[in-house]
Amino acid sequence: MTPKFIGLFNYTAALILVLFGIYALITQKNLIRKIIGMVILQTGTILFYISLAAKHGAAIPILIDQGHHAVIDPQHYANPLPHALMLTAIVVGVSTLGVALSLIASIFKHYGTLEEDEILIKMESSK
Amino acid sequence: MTPENAPVLIFLCPFVVALLLPVLRFDKRLAYYGAVVALAASAGLSYWGLTLVQNGTAISHFMGGWLAPYGIEWYLDSLSALMAFLVTSIALIVVFATGETVEREIGTVRIPYYTIALLHLSGLLGMILTRDFFNFFVFLEVASLTAYALVATGDNVRGNMASLRYLFIGTLGASFYLLGVGYLYAGTGTLNMTDMAARLPGFIGSRTAFLGILFIFLGLAVKMGLFPFHGWLPDSYAHASDSASALLAPLTTKVIIYSFIRIFFSVFQVSVIEQFSLDTVLLVVGAIAVIAGSFLAFVQTNFKRMLAYSTISHIGLIMLGIGLLEKTAFLGAVLHILNQAVMKAGLFLIAAAAAHRHGIRDILDFTRLRARMPWTLAAFILIALSMIGAPPLFGFFSKWYILLGAIKTGQHWVAVLVVGSSLLTALYFFRVLERIFFTSPPVSETVAEAPWRLLACTGLISIALFVFGLLAPKIFTWGLITLIPKGL
Numbered sequence: 001m002t003p004k005f006i007g008l009f010n011y012t013a014a015l016i017l018v019l020f021g022i023y024a025l026i027t028q029k030n031l032i033r034k035i036i037g038m039v040i041l042q043t044g045t046i047l048f049y050i051s052l053a054a055k056h057g058a059a060i061p062i063l064i065d066q067g068h069h070a071v072i073d074p075q076h077y078a079n080p081l082p083h084a085l086m087l088t089a090i091v092v093g094v095s096t097l098g099v100a101l102s103l104i105a106s107i108f109k110h111y112g113t114l115e116e117d118e119i120l121i122k123m124e125s126s127k
Numbered sequence: 128m129t130p131e132n133a134p135v136l137i138f139l140c141p142f143v144v145a146l147l148l149p150v151l152r153f154d155k156r157l158a159y160y161g162a163v164v165a166l167a168a169s170a171g172l173s174y175w176g177l178t179l180v181q182n183g184t185a186i187s188h189f190m191g192g193w194l195a196p197y198g199i200e201w202y203l204d205s206l207s208a209l210m211a212f213l214v215t216s217i218a219l220i221v222v223f224a225t226g227e228t229v230e231r232e233i234g235t236v237r238i239p240y241y242t243i244a245l246l247h248l249s250g251l252l253g254m255i256l257t258r259d260f261f262n263f264f265v266f267l268e269v270a271s272l273t274a275y276a277l278v279a280t281g282d283n284v285r286g287n288m289a290s291l292r293y294l295f296i297g298t299l300g301a302s303f304y305l306l307g308v309g310y311l312y313a314g315t316g317t318l319n320m321t322d323m324a325a326r327l328p329g330f331i332g333s334r335t336a337f338l339g340i341l342f343i344f345l346g347l348a349v350k351m352g353l354f355p356f357h358g359w360l361p362d363s364y365a366h367a368s369d370s371a372s373a374l375l376a377p378l379t380t381k382v383i384i385y386s387f388i389r390i391f392f393s394v395f396q397v398s399v400i401e402q403f404s405l406d407t408v409l410l411v412v413g414a415i416a417v418i419a420g421s422f423l424a425f426v427q428t429n430f431k432r433m434l435a436y437s438t439i440s441h442i443g444l445i446m447l448g449i450g451l452l453e454k455t456a457f458l459g460a461v462l463h464i465l466n467q468a469v470m471k472a473g474l475f476l477i478a479a480a481a482a483h484r485h486g487i488r489d490i491l492d493f494t495r496l497r498a499r500m501p502w503t504l505a506a507f508i509l510i511a512l513s514m515i516g517a518p519p520l521f522g523f524f525s526k527w528y529i530l531l532g533a534i535k536t537g538q539h540w541v542a543v544l545v546v547g548s549s550l551l552t553a554l555y556f557f558r559v560l561e562r563i564f565f566t567s568p569p570v571s572e573t574v575a576e577a578p579w580r581l582l583a584c585t586g587l588i589s590i591a592l593f594v595f596g597l598l599a600p601k602i603f604t605w606g607l608i609t610l611i612p613k614g615l
Contacts, residue, residue, distance in 0.1 A: 018306070025295055038298050045302050045309070052313050082312075085261050089305065092268045096298055099275050103291045110284040123285065 010051035017044030053079040134201040140169035145245035170215035183609040196322035202258040205609035224584035225370040247273035277371040289362035304346030310339030351383035354416035364435035369479035377472040392612035409450030416443025421551030448529040456532020463525035473588035480577035524599035
């Protein structure tokens, strides 16, 4: 397996996840399924960033004391920045998920259903 | 208080108080006063920041002393100082004015409400001041998450449904933005906006750059409610509580438009916009938004929903001004951001005032305003005239400069559209005024004005429209020196 193939495989997977997430977000009528679509979309984005930093046979970017003349060659290390960024993006994703689930809980309490079309019908009739 | 700290101090005032409020929960009134004091301090600091950079200089603050491009840079120049001052002062007026409204609508959970409102404003300020693409994403999401919560403060479950839709569409927009930044980061290896601007020219021809710019454009278009992506906006503004919509409507979309200007004009720059024909896209989308938004505003019966569609149409007008790629029109668009924020704050405060004591939400009921709230009505007429673009008022000048720009570049159809947008705005505001003056109220009613703070702030905004109207040519000549991005 060549490193180049690994890279392309990652990006294809990220693309499929993103497209699948958007598809679920738009077409699904059940609110929980929409949320699952949203999370898949975010996961696709995260995979894309992590793939940017993937490197075959790279070391972790920690400087080990090798005396005063240690030379650091960036070629040997995986880029830590996308990982750090994605930690933040995961936190953002979790908060979004939390807000969405609490909204859904209050909607379910009121309408007794999570199907969007049924909710819309009940909304119309309560006008 | 060294000048280098100005960008951070502006942000810290609302942010620190937002974090303190949940701790200081022994008195509910403290939340209101805390929010007002924090925003007043922040507005004062942004005014100080504006005086520091009024000559077109810029102040950089490096977070934790890590120099750009490795650390996160915060940046205060004329445009961001102007926006920071706009956001903090409008927020101060709105939060101060809606004291009673919040008590009525939010009731016992006032402390979380003010915490969320202040966090939303600190998110907006972070977006205005940061100079880092990923830091911008974080503040975009801070502002968005708190905006979803603010929309959900409406008194019925419709607010929650509107909020959930806003959340789905907003997350889609944020993910697009993040993907776009990923492409640009992969190509340039930097997230700092200044550094990105320096490295982009070598890589702009590639497909990676094209995709990155496309995704960032789509993401911001979704978040600002640009025409085909405006679906979340009317429901959110109409079903949010009056206090929350008065805070969200004038500021949130305008700050995203500012970020659009910042990213596309000072990072990607005009040559890139021309290369991808983004100016044509903006003109076409803006034109459709102006026409469709106005007609949809005309058929609404709910006052706040009408204002929401009016926002969509005026976002289109701002995009027309930007898309002309001409100095006068660009400054017209910036002025339009300012006066839209001021006028929409006034209009949503009037909506809150009408609903507060008398429960007037429908345009059909607005005739009761004539007997009940004469002063609010007077303010409404003034702001409506300014929205239409009557000459001495602030709303006239932005349209005038966009018009001049359109004629200068020879895009006469845009000029026709700007005049047409005034007529369309007149159409839906005269419909409300006709309802007020040419139908008699069902029963005889006595004067019962809005609470004094609400009334005073609405009055302040209508007077401000006169003052800024007189100052507009001065702001324009100042803007010609300081606000015009490179290459325009």
